[in-house]
Amino acid sequence: MRLLQLSAPLLATLLALGALFPSALAAEARPLERIVAVVNDNVILASDLEEEVAMVRQQMLQRGESPPSDDVLRERILDQLITEELQLQRARRFGLSVDDEAVNRALQQIAADNNTDISGLREQFAAQGVDFSTLREDVRNQLIMQQLQQGAVHSRVNVAEQEIDDLVAEMAEEADTADREYRIEHILISTPSGADDEAVAEKRREARAVIAQLEAGADFAELAAEHSDGPQAQEGGDLGWRGQDQLPTLFVEALEGLQPGDLSEPLESSNGFHILRLADRRGGAQTVTETRARQIFIRSGDREQAADDAARERIHELRRRLDAGEAFNDLAATHSDDPASADEGGEMGWFGPGDVSPAFQEVIDDLGVGEISEPFQTEEGWHIAEVQQRREAEGDDRHLRAEAEQRLFRNLVEEETERWISELRDEAFIEKRLERLGAGD
Secondary structure: OOOOOOOOHHHHHHHHOOOOOOOOEEOOOOOOOOEEEEEOOEEEEHHHHHHHHHHHHHHHHHOOOOOOOHHHHHHHHHHHHHHHHHHHHHHHHHOOOOOHHHHHHHHHHHHHHOOOOHHHHHHHHHHOOOOHHHHHHHHHHHHHHHHHHHHHOHHHOOOOHHHHHHHHHHHHHHHHHOOOEEEEEEEEEEOOOOOOHHHHHHHHHHHHHHHHHHHOOOOHHHHHHHHOOOOOHHHOOEEEEEEHHHOOHHHHHHHHOOOOOOEOOOEEEOOEEEEEEEEEEEOOOOEEEEEEEEEEEEEOOOHHHOOOHHHHHHHHHHHHHHHOOOOHHHHHHHHOOOHHHHOOOOEEEEEOOOOOOHHHHHHHHOOOOOOEOOOEEOOOEEEEEEEEEEEEEEOOHHHHHHHHHHHHHHHHHHHHHHHHHHHHHHHOOEEEOHHHHHHHO
16 A cells, blocks of 8 residues: 655665555455455455555545556556565465564654654544554565565575676776866967968967977976966966866866876867866765674575574564563674674674675665664575664775675666566466456446
């Protein structure tokens, strides 16, 4: 059910899954209820689908959008409900569940993001005729699907080294030019307005002669004062520090290939011929975000089984104990399977891209400072993480490469999730009955 605009990192993944749609599923069809789809051993009912169509249409109108026809909406929403049901069936097979405390935390985050509390959230839904218990179950289902995907999808994602190499080269080029400033010395050999070809050629020869003198060791400032028609001629042609947006494209393109101390070739413009010497450059340094965090880690079993039941139960029990007020550092010291951080109360210190696995970094990136994650799974096991601080630091080649891998990992997770869902649908028995709904109504 998408009645509220959500922005919290906690729910970003849920929204990407089509979050906050009611399950619209029933174990048994109610008397006289029409069935619009059969999904393996379960069904989707017409009344629930129609409720969704009405709500989505209302929300689009409130946003000033023109909704498509009800037939189109029915088709789209039914596909989302089918996909949701397939995932929930798989989750039930693996015994995945989410407790009430986790649902409460998610609801509190929704309320906070909408500038209200749980009571206010309940009132907002009631005003739209929506039972609050429906929202609770929607959130629970989305958290379960998030948990399922972490186990099923992340382990299937492998980033190729060549892909990382290619993206690193692209990122390095971007970082090299972003926010760059140049200290430039400039000589302008101007051409008179309406000059003929011979006059232009003469000015070109003069410019080349000046460059020859500079290459032979002549003082730039003296030659600028003697030959330049530019406004800074008497200051030795020194233009000072200029950003790329303060320079003509002609200059920027020429400076790209220069190192400090190098001279440009004569650059022809409508004003004449420009000679540039790059005195210095600054900026364009690659920076990375470093995070200070702590964790509780429980090593899990075989990932082929989606989750180790004992490890999953342990990590969820620890999350409940955190909710009950027990100290993070005490629980980490006593229960975490990571000896390096457990001895420090779960403290991991400062880390940047490449210092932790892409799957762990993905969750960390979506947490706010001071926020504790829900239990999540990586290749190594189950984690609870808390972000304590963030800072910007100058990066190096290793960080740049790790950031490239993280970008690719996120993209591949999205692609692999779509592929995995497609496989679920291919393996399932799905029968849509929308045409019967239209014919009967």
